[in-house]
Amino acid sequence: MQFSPIRTVIIVLVTLLGVLFAVPSFLPKAALDAWPSWLPKQTIVLGLDLQGGSHLLLEVNxxxxxxxxxxxxxxxxxxxxxxxxxxxxxxxxxxxxxxxxxxxxxxxxxxxxxxxxxxxxxxxxxxxxxxxxxxxxxxxxxxxxxxxxxxxxxxxxxRMSSLVAQSIEVIRKRIDELGTTEPLIQRQGTNRVLVQVPGFGDSVRLKDIISRTARLTFHMVYPGMTAAQAEAQGLPSGTEILDSNDGGKELVYEDVALGGESLVDAQPSFDSQRGIPVVSFRFDTRGAITFGEITSANVGQRFAIVLDNQVITAPVIQQAITGGTGQISGNFTTASANDLAVLLRAGALPASLDIVEERTVSAGLGADSIRAGVLAGIIGAIAVVTFMVIAYGLFGVFADLAVIVNVGLILGALSMLGATLTLPGIAGIVLTIGMAVDANVLIYERIREELAAGRSKISAIEAGFQRAMGTILDANITTLIAAVVLFYLGSGPVQGFAVTLALGIVTTLFTAYMVTLFIVGRWYNWRRPKTLAIQFVRLIPMAQKFHSWPSVGMQSPSRS
Known part of the structure; x- marks a missing residue:
């Protein structure tokens, strides 16, 4: 009952931090922009089911x-x-x-x-x-x-299974380049990848960014023969015909003179001489040396830049290029040049991916889900608060205050960790409210038993909190284990539920013991009550009395 200053500071500090991290999620954008820079500005990330976005299911070809x-x-x-x-x-x-x-x-x-x-x-x-x-x-x-x-x-x-794992990393890099937050990218089975990007409504652009292989290679163009002549006379050994970006065809050597894996950077830029958007690229040291050797040995020859087996451009090498940089020009718009730069920076997909399923979730559906979830939470919270006040009187009010702190800490933790809140996550918060007061019920019933056993008021309160804590820990740790298993083995909405459930268990252990005991201790030292009225209505005796009522019209069978 006597709280040390350090313990008091910890309780107050944790509660304030939870509130500070939770508040930005409820502020309008203008108010958040005016928020002091030294205060946290990170908001809760809403999942695909709450804020809308794009859903793609990809399959390795x-x-x-x-x-x-x-x-x-x-x-x-x-x-x-x-x-x-x-x-x-x-x-x-x-x-x-x-x-x-x-x-x-x-x-x-x-x-x-x-x-x-x-x-x-x-x-x-x-x-x-x-x-x-x-x-x-x-x-x-x-x-x-x-x-x-x-x-x-x-x-x-x-090989397909191995390429799925590699594809996931490339897809993640590409989506991160788009500036979106908390995309869900995970394997489904042996040959599929699930991609969900909350808040990104342009599914056509997303599909193009993700599904393009973006394998960049450099080939020497075969001299002395056109693609049409090769089709008529037969392909020379070691050559192939590729479609060109301008609608024609090019005859190039099969062997890759230089691969796109040597690229270290690609940026959209603008060619001031021709007035067209281009993509500037830069090789690493090894690639720059190889590029310099190729251009030095083939001055006057055509050099094809090939993207996904299509010739983007095939310029004539005018002079040796030893700086390790170059430009890709074509029929680019500003947007397509930017997208190509994103693809090249993120790297090529190790395999072609086909779109198996495509969905776009509108923000309106997300708003309806939020309203339904919040309404369910409010109704559940009112019911729990009312029950606690009826059942435990003033001590029920103390428990309700701890529950409010508990919800604030959960929202603050979600914001601080950058975790995604989904509709099942809201259900996890509602469930936490019930679990939090359940811990207080155990504590209060223990206090009542200690008082009935003849203990003093202070001794009964201390014994109630200490002895009930073991039972509370057992119940919550087992639930925490289940939440961890759900998070690692589940996917999407299941993980969202597991996150809020796990956070709720941790905050419940803190608020049910530390915060409630702090409130009760401060109240007791202030009021010094002569008696402790733990409940208004004794529900357990009423239930026992109900079950002890004799049944009507029932007789036990006779024995021979």
Missing amino acids: REGIVTERLGDLRRDARSILANDNGIGNIITTNAATNSLDIELTDPTQKDEAKTAIEGLQNTISSSLFAASGVEELAFGETPDGKLTISLTDAGITE
Whole structure:
């Protein structure tokens, strides 16, 4: 009953901090802008169900992964056979069986070729804790003597799962570049990604930003032959035809001269000479050296900048570029140049993503949810407050004051932590109100029992708080464990409920014991009552009396 100054300061300080962090969420924007800079300005982040926004469900494109992987294997196999071992070969892709057929110009080199291509075997794993990986490739031979390299089903599935984890990180970087707060980005199953961005209503732009692969590569344009001539006469070895941004086609070398992974920055800018929006980029040290070597050795040749297998521009190299910087020009608007810069800064997606589900939640639906949730909270709070006053009189008022502090601390904690408040989160706050007074009920009933046992008023109050605390801790810790499990294993709304429930448990333990005891102690030292009236209506004896009433028309069965 005697509070030390340090204990008093802790209670007052925690309560004030909770209020200070909670208040900005209830202020209009003009008042918040005028809020002193030394006070907290962070507000509670509302979830998708409360403030509206965009919802996308993305799926990794299996066909695209297989096609791209076969293309990489084809280049690697040709390089390791022809360049490293001097083995002539013709490689064709068999899309129906997800395999490559290798025809050797000299059949006597078959054993040497087998040994060489088996070095391409790759063991992949989508989990850091996996005991062993999955072999991605299977090697064989056709009846007519061709060697084959096939992608295994297990390898494709494992690669897809691994690429989902990489895609999540790239998507997160892209959305962070848009300046949005608290996006929800998480895996669903082995090949899907769920993206929810509260407060971002332009789903078309979001879809374009997220789903574009944005793989930037640099290729030398094949000299002396156009794409139309190559289509008519046949592709030269090691070349491919790509669509161009201007509606035409370009014949380029398959080998990537320089990859976009060497980019360290990309910014939208404006070309003052041509008066058009462009994207300026900068390479890292290694990329700058490679870029300088390529441009030095190919002055007068065309150099294609390719984004997602489409040629954006293919200018002629006028002179060596050794500074490690350059520009990408095309039919850009200011907005599209900015979006391309965002994509390049965030990095390329490791795989193509298809839109499986798309929803836009309007802010009006969120406002209705907020009103319904707040109304439910107010009704629940009034009912709890009324019950406590009826049941415990003045001590019920003390408990109600602690509950008000409790709700303020929850809102302040949500604001301070930047956690997202969802509609189930509001339900968690309402549930916390009931749990908070439940702790006070245990304390007050214990005080009543101590008084009935003949203890003094001060001794009964102290014993009531101390002895009931063990039961309160047991009940709340078990609930806290359930909240933690819900947070880590649940998703979306379930996590929102778990956050407010866990915060409510922590604040309940603080307010039910510290704050309520502080109020009771200050009241007792001020009033020095001769008796303690713990309740107006003794509900438990009434319930016991009700259950003891004899039943009507019921007889016990006779025994033989």
